[in-house]
Amino acid sequence: MTEAFSPALGDTVTRRLRDAILSGQLADGERLVERDIATTLDVSRGPVRDALRQLAVEGLVVVEARRGTRVASLTPEDGEEIMAIRAGIEPLAVRYLVRETTVGRFESLHEILGELEIACREGNWSQVILQDFALHRQLYVLCGRRRLLRLWESISEPLLHIFRMNLGLYDTIEQVHANHATLVADIESGDPLRAEAAIREHITHFQPQLLALMLARAGKEE
Incomplete structure (x- = not known):
């Protein structure tokens, strides 16, 4: 060359x-x-x-x-552990975020939603994953709790693989944006119970299917 x-x-x-x-x-x-x-x-x-x-x-x-x-790939044990950690810390991050009163604190979430919508419209799966990942990371940034952000960063590498597997479970690519728009609206409501319930449902919805997918892949590799 x-x-x-x-x-x-x-x-x-x-x-x-x-x-x-x-x-x-x-x-x-x-x-x-x-x-x-x-x-x-x-x-x-x-x-x-x-x-x-x-x-x-x-x-x-x-x-x-x-x-x-x-x-890189995840073992079923890795996936189960990572998803359990995330299910424990992300609702907590949202709880702290809802308590915040800084004016305009949700603007960055809407900016990412806009990028996610564009990626969905263009059918750009890679960008959809990255924007999905960016939106969830931003929840930790906005909640203002450094330890929670460090916990997110500590599991971010395997989480990216889980985000990657999520896409095959959506009915359409447009559904990714719609689900996240609904999630942001629930968080913006200011109702802590509504916001925590929404994030918990959002991050655990596909968990059984994801674990089954990992087990199936592990079985093929043996």
Whole structure:
């Protein structure tokens, strides 16, 4: 390859691989070979290598000695634990958020909702996942509790895989935006019981199906 390496090229490769993972084009556990990716994307191996390093930081790929790089996956035990932790801390974050009285505190949620709506309209599954993830993270930011935000960050890598699996459980891509718009409205209501019930239902709704999906995948890999 003769192209000059640039940060922009590396970012492009990272984005294309990230989109392929989040959209399901690259499956859980799939092996990623630098040479093959470089050939497919018509770039040198340098930006591919850098992209894989970045995706490893994001938790989307794992690098194993003598086994190479592959798309990260969750075990059923991991998924159950992560979902239980999230179910314990996210309603608490919403409870604190509802107590806040800062003017305009919900504006950032509506900005993310707008981006989520655009992604749904365009059928961009990767962006839908990232905006969904961003909206939920913002709940922790807005609640003003640093420890809760740190807990979210500590489980953010495997959570991104759970968000990725969520999409296959929606009837339509537009439903993702509609469900989140309803959730934000419930939080904005100022009613703590309504808000906590809404977030609890929202984050546990697909849990049985997600666990069944993880168990089925684990069975295929054995």
